[in-house]
Amino acid sequence: MTQDLEDKAVTYLRALERADWDTARALCADTTTVWHNDGKGEQSIEENIEGMRGQIDTIESMRYDITRQLSRPGEVLQQHVVHVATKNGVRGEVHAAVYFRFDDDNLISRIEEYANFIPVGQHS
Secondary structure, three states: OHHHHHHHHHHHHHHHHOOOHHHHHHOEEEEEEEEEOOOOOEEEHHHHHHHHHHHHHHEEEEEEEEEEEEEEOOEEEEEEEEEEEEOOOOEEEEEEEEEEEEOOOOOEEEEEEEEEEEEOOOOO
16 A cells, blocks of 8 residues: 555656646645745645746756655655756756655645755755
């Protein structure tokens, strides 16, 4: 069962890579909340997807490389690096730890992301 949730978390990210907002949204519950460590507080899943949709025109490519996943019933904790290339030539990586919580229907009900953007060529 936890493998199914790990796969679902990956499926969600692959949908984001393709800008397949409908598939990403369908993997989430109606009341899904999203939190990032950017100081802006919580968002609904609709607000989060709308924010990504608003930025996608500047993105040339985006790829999630999953470093590790840890899971237990109803939860997946994942570490990944998002490789981003923008149309204006900026290249970088977003190093992130993401927590996914799932409801009783195995839909994503909460996403918490702790992330740090690193321009290519620099290391922290």
